[in-house]
Amino acid sequence: MPWAVRQEEIIVSAIRGFRPPERGEGKKDRIPRTTEPRRRERRMFMPVYDANLLAHEKLFDIAVFCAQSALKAPQITGKVELKMQILTGEDLNPVLEALTVLGRIDMFNFLSFATWQSAAAQGRMPVLLLIGADVRQSDLNYNCGACGFPTCAAFNQYSRSVKPPPYIMVKGPVCIWRLIDYAGACDWACAAAWQYNITNRIEIATGWAAREVGYLDECDVVHGLPLGPCTDLHWYSRDAVTAMMEYDIWLGRMHQNYPTLFGTFPGEGRPDLKIRPDWWTQPAEVEIKQIPLEQFEATYASVESDLKAIRERVKGLAAGQGKPGSGKGEKVL
Template sequence: MGLYDGRQTIIENTLEIAKLCAQAAHKASHITGRVEIKTMIVTGEDILPILEVMEAFAQVMPPAGGDAMFLRLAYDQGRVPALLLIGADLRHSNVGYDCGACGFDTCREFNQYARENPPALGVIYQGPCCIWKTIDYSISCSWACATAWQHNITNRIQGTSGMAAQILGCPEGCSTVLGLPIGPADEDLYWYNRPGEVFNELFSYEDMMRFFLNFICAYWETFPGAKPIVKAKDRWWEEPHYVLRVQEDSPEEVEKFHQDVGNAIQLVVTKYQEMQERKIKAGLKKPED
């Protein structure tokens, strides 16, 4: 017997649902049976190192900044989701199909190239990737998402939080990690239903236009033809048009980009050590001698 605050119990229940989603990821039906799925659930204040790395990459990867903004808002409201991390090593092929889909004639050539060419920092899918293992990995992620839906929790798989976690070694030994925020279960995170009052508080109309124009290839471009028109105003079909032109970065822009990346890397070094200490405290990692 007892009295419970319904909203608080819903928020607390996200951890249990995250466990079920992790189970679904591990039990998903695969094609090859050669992918080792690794999962990790991050809750409460332990999400902060991941969130801060996402914020650090905001200048060079705007989607990371957008996702981080809403995670930060949920954290500040005491409604932080349970973050399920799903990872795998896709840079090694033990399939033996020699199908060539990865761009190499044989799995052996693929593995040799992957060994000799370490991946770059801040890449969501650190390639080259075995296509068959990538399909199996994606199936596991889909099963996890479907399980959250079965429990009436809106969800969205993220490359941004997964990339930040992968940089911090969560889970370890993965070339690719995707993040699945489970919750908040009481109300959707704002990238799902996007209530106007929240967006109006965080962004001006001009800020939103600039943000989306950075993604014109995905959202705003018309059928190119000889003169690609960008939908940058309400009556975008009327002249004068906004048109897409390719131009070289100025030296100042290149220098600023390098500075932003350098600042992000400096923060990553600090947050990596912080996350290792959190993993040791949680019993997920042994202290180094």
């Protein structure tokens, strides 16, 4: 018998064999009707959450996940101990103020501050995860020479004999292998944030500023990982920087920072710079100018004075609770 015919007979037989239930049959298995309105009433009073606000509030949880990921990161040496802290809300104010001060030394601190400020102005202040480590001493005995010294012992001896200059991003010299492991941990923290689709960018700027005002100040290197705001590419598009600077000022900074990108053929010995639309009508060239030592020293003196004042305020806020971040998971400021 063809399969299609057999299938039709089965369906017809099933239909003929169907018997509707008798009155009252199966009532004991039914949910009483009196409970239905009550169930609907309870659903009416379920809370409704502001998802945008809740998404921002949960950034702290993402920071914890990122810290866990950094601790999980594989290491070559297996000897780099990470030190981490999480800053939120008003605790970030001293760090942002320090960014404006350090901007007098390195301009990128201003750019970072502007990006933070734009998020704060919108009521979407990011959460900051600080990741630090000690990298100025080597206990590896690799004697690889990557640091420039023939042995780890020679490197350690030199490192102990010199004091890092003040207000420097990384306190060198550093063991290359320990620094690689530290950088890998920072990468893993960033990857964890991206797994949760959270905008982030690892920054030396905020890490440097935080260390200068007392957070993880015992570490040789500190990076900051801002998490949020919950929008796309906030730390890479940097719309706030575009709004802050006029085009001519921004272009002038590019000419100063990257003159080779605007140069003509260097084989001429004195290449012109294309700094005007009709650059060929008025040639321009690069000039090396010595910064007066007095101006240089005055800048660093003002930076030192202002950072010291901020640091003292942070200590005052943390009075009675030890150093910033000395607690076991609790808020310290």
